[in-house]
Amino acid sequence: MPNEDDILELLVDSLDLDPTDATAVDEDLDEDADEELEEELTAGLEEELDDPVEAALRRGAPLLLLHKSHQHSSVLPQVADDILRRHGGALQLGTIAPMPRMSPTSIEAYFDRMSTAPVRIADPECFARDDSFGSSLAAQRDGKPYVGSTSKHWSYFTDVQKNGHTETWVRDVLDAQRSCGATVLLTPGLWGDPATAKYAIATMRQHAEWSRRALDADEKLAVNVTIPASWLTTGALRDRLLDEIVDMDEQVFYLRVRWPLLGQPYGQLIDRTILDGYLELAAVFDDNDKVLILPNTGLTGWVGAACGAHGFSTGIGSGERAFADTRVIKINTKPRPAPTRRVFAHSLLHVVDVTTAEQVDSLTADRCHCRFCRAQRRLPAGQWDKALAGAHYLRRVGDMTAGIATNPRGRRVAARRATRDARRIVGDVSARLPLVGANEPKHLELWADLLR
Numbered sequence: 063m064p065n066e067d068d069i070l071e072l073l074v075d076s077l078d079l080d081p082t083d084a085t086a087v088d089e090d091l092d093e094d095a096d097e098e099l100e101e102e103l104t105a106g107l108e109e110e111l112d113d114p115v116e117a118a119l120r121r122g123a124p125l126l127l128l129h130k131s132h133q134h135s136s137v138l139p140q141v142a143d144d145i146l147r148r149h150g151g152a153l154q155l156g157t158i159a160p161m162p163r164m165s166p167t168s169i170e171a172y173f174d175r176m177s178t179a180p181v182r183i184a185d186p187e188c189f190a191r192d193d194s195f196g197s198s199l200a201a202q203r204d205g206k207p208y209v210g211s212t213s214k215h216w217s218y219f220t221d222v223q224k225n226g227h228t229e230t231w232v233r234d235v236l237d238a239q240r241s242c243g244a245t246v247l248l249t250p251g252l253w254g255d256p257a258t259a260k261y262a263i264a265t266m267r268q269h270a271e272w273s274r275r276a277l278d279a280d281e282k283l284a285v286n287v288t289i290p291a292s293w294l295t296t297g298a299l300r301d302r303l304l305d306e307i308v309d310m311d312e313q314v315f316y317l318r319v320r321w322p323l324l325g326q327p328y329g330q331l332i333d334r335t336i337l338d339g340y341l342e343l344a345a346v347f348d349d350n351d352k353v354l355i356l357p358n359t360g361l362t363g364w365v366g367a368a369c370g371a372h373g374f375s376t377g378i379g380s381g382e383r384a385f386a387d388t389r390v391i392k393i394n395t396k397p398r399p400a401p402t403r404r405v406f407a408h409s410l411l412h413v414v415d416v417t418t419a420e421q422v423d424s425l426t427a428d429r430c431h432c433r434f435c436r437a438q439r440r441l442p443a444g445q446w447d448k449a450l451a452g453a454h455y456l457r458r459v460g461d462m463t464a465g466i467a468t469n470p471r472g473r474r475v476a477a478r479r480a481t482r483d484a485r486r487i488v489g490d491v492s493a494r495l496p497l498v499g500a501n502e503p504k505h506l507e508l509w510a511d512l513l514r
């Protein structure tokens with residue numbers, strides 16, 4: 063029998079069994095996880111427009127949201143600075159802080175550091191309440207709650223609502239976001255259970271109406287929708303949701319879909335029926351001049367933005383790149399084995415191990431020269447910094463987003479070309495460097511088909 067002290071519990075969101083990609087079943091995103099900010103940012107971009115937040119929510123340049131992660135978020139202000147300096151006119155920038163998983167002071171400090179990003183969202187994550195999807199989330203984490211000790215700071219998150227959620231409670235949810243300095247407010251976003259679809263739709267609408275009544279004239283609102291993927295894959299549910307959204311007066315929707323376990327660590331969604339649902343959603347929003355924001359979607363959100371969505375969020379950790387089912391794996395080793403070093407290979411549009419990424423760069427003679435990669439290469443031999451790798455990924459997502467936004471032939475054509483280029487490179491390098499297992503970009507064929 064293994065000694066209990068030697069069992070590590072790790073949280074994964076993929077079917078792949080490699081435990082080195084797992085994160086510990088954690089913990090809250092408190093300020094202790096952050097290091098001090100390394101440099102001051104130059105401000106000024108916000109002054110160029112009368113209301114930069116309104117401009118960022120207007121259909122036009124796509125909105126890229128940097129989603130704060132548990133670790134390594136101290137690099138995000140530099141990423142935001144880089145992206146704005148390179149692509150300020152081509153895209154809009156924002157950030158999201160997961161409100162109940164942080165303390166109020168740490169969110170305020172974080173928003174301060176991210177002040178160059180006009181859109182600052184404190185996501186209330188009400189779906190994780192005990193009376194919503196919280197117990198299911200905990201079950202996927204071996205009983206550990208999605209929101210831990212920081213919930214004590216947030217009465218809106220813990221208040222018992224015996225007879226349904228009241229207008230006063232919805233106001234409390236908005237007040238909590240205001241107190242942190244959010245520039246776009248979200249409705250609560252309780253879990254939309256398809257088993258009670260009528261109630262879920264009515265709640266979404268009611269909470270939007272109550273929120274609208276509680277807003278000051280200059281405040282911005284997005285309707286927060288959190289739903290399982292069956293809303294996208296079941297025609298009747300999808301139509302019902304879209305009919306309601308089109309009928310509502312609200313323009314901006316922040317829509318998060320729970321995905322099944324992913325096939326690969328840091329992988330993309332490769333479920334065709336869910337992707338088709340996303341594309342229909344994006345097209346309906348586009349046709350009706352409404353604004354669709356897709357939090358926690360990684361590069362799937364980029365495909366969405368190519369097809370009519372306004373914006374998406376991604377981040378350094380896997381939880382920020384995908385809102386996917388998780389499971390706990392237990393490994394009988396202590397100390398924990400060194401994590402596999404993975405990095406975004408921009409030419410493949412895929413995350414691969416570092417050795418493979420270096421070989422791909424060498425074969426394609428296309429090494430990244432962003433300041434984060436240069437800093438990574440200056441580290442002493444054998445050292446590797448996950449924050450720099452994450453910053454490189456986000457910088458590249460900024461490049462990709464600006465790339466589709468500025469293509470004269472349109473976003474969809476631009477994304478199709480980028481996908482075809484990546485497939486061609488996969489084909490070119492495969493003869494000398496087989497891309498297998500987690501290194502295989504399984505999503506590219508599907509994307510090429512979707513973007514036709």
Ligand SMILES: [Zn+2]
Pocket residue numbers: 430431432433434435436454455457
């Ligand atoms: Zn780079």
